[in-house]
Amino acid sequence: MVNTDRNYLQEVEKRVAWRLDQATMKEIMIPCFSHVTGTLLDVELMVRLVKRFVDNINVEGLRSGVGLFKVAKLVDAYLAEAAVDSELKLPEFMELAGAVPAQARATDDGLYRAIDTYLKTHVNLTKEERKSLCKLIDSQKLSIEASLHAAQNERLPVRSVIQVLVSEQAKLHSHINPSQSFTNIKSPNRLGMDPPDRYHSSRDMMTFQQMEIKRLKEHVNKLERQCQMMQSQIDKLLEKKKGFFSWRKLATSTTLGAMSVEVADEKVEGKGYDSGSIGKQTPVKGKHGRSKTPKPWRQSTS
The missing domain is CATH 1.20.5 (Single alpha-helices involved in coiled-coils or other helix-helix interfaces)
Known part of the structure; x- marks a missing residue:
């Protein structure tokens, strides 16, 4: 903005990149003063700083890989803030996200949050652009909360959602069979990365x-x-x-008791033992089985 010499700018960027792992989120939110791009933040500057920091570790072997972990978290948080800008182009976003080596991220929750924010802001992305953007996410490095959110996220491509579900199923299977949990972990060489001794020490x-x-x-x-x-x-x-x-069972026993009382009452009524029939004699069968009523005794005339 003040037309500083290019050599001085490169020297300042070199010093900042040297201590990028010690920076805070507030310090790297540098606004863009150029009239060429319409973004609010100077994303191109951040890309140069991250690439220079990674080159210092690769070429000169400076510091340990712990600083690389810090820079990866810092970049993911920066991407989540920059993704809100509707003027941020997809190539710039992907270039900054890919500037950090994949093995520097212990978890991809921050990167997933940034990509989800970018998809929410840029709704006009094509299907192919969404696929290429979601390829940056390693579904095996997502936590349970992030995986549940991704499985229900309608902004993600179907292929990405399926990969998340398959990864969660594999994690669950590895937890059920602990003996196979470490055999399924991919080595850096299988992932197409450089040997770990170039980025990390044994302690890291x-x-x-x-x-x-x-x-x-x-x-x-x-x-x-x-x-x-x-x-x-x-x-x-x-x-x-x-x-x-x-x-x-209690209700059934009570019902059965009431039914037995009713049956007993019906039997009593059928046999003629009600109040109106007390004192009456029952019929007596004769020789041929016909009932006959006993004749009353004749009164003596004497």
Whole structure:
């Protein structure tokens, strides 16, 4: 903006890139003063800083990979803020997202949030553009919350949603069979990356593995809590069912008792033992089985 010499600008960018892992989100929100692009933030400057920082680690082996993890989180947060700008073009967004090596992200939740924000702002993207953008996300690095959100996200392509569901199923299978949990982890060479010793030391690799193990333990604990909740609900349903059958048994016995009393009353009425028939004699059968009423005794005339 003040027409500084190009050599001085490059020297300043070099010094900033040297300490990019120590920067905060507020410090890298540099506005764009150029009249060529209409974006609010200077995304091109951020791309140059990130690429220079990565080159310093690759070529000179400066510092450890922990700084690369910090820069990756910083870039994802920056992308989430820059994605709100409707003037931000897709190539610029993808270039900045791809400037960080894939192995530098322990989780892709921040990148997924930034891509989802970009898709929400830029609704006119074509189907192919959405596919190319979502290819940046590694579905195996999404947390449970992010995977649930992605599975119900209508802005994502169908292929991306299917990949998320398949990854969650594979994670669940690995938790059920812990012996196979570490055999399914892809090595950096299988992912098309450079050997890890170029980016991380042995301590950094141990730190990364500990983070992964901690995340898996949290996932297993959450599954156990869900199983306990389901078991408690099943127990409650069984108690309600048992109480219902005991009440039904009691009601059935009461009904049967009332029915027996009614039957007894009907039998009494059928035999003529009511109040109107007391004192009457029952008919007596004769020789041939015909009933005859006994004759009254004749009164003596004497």
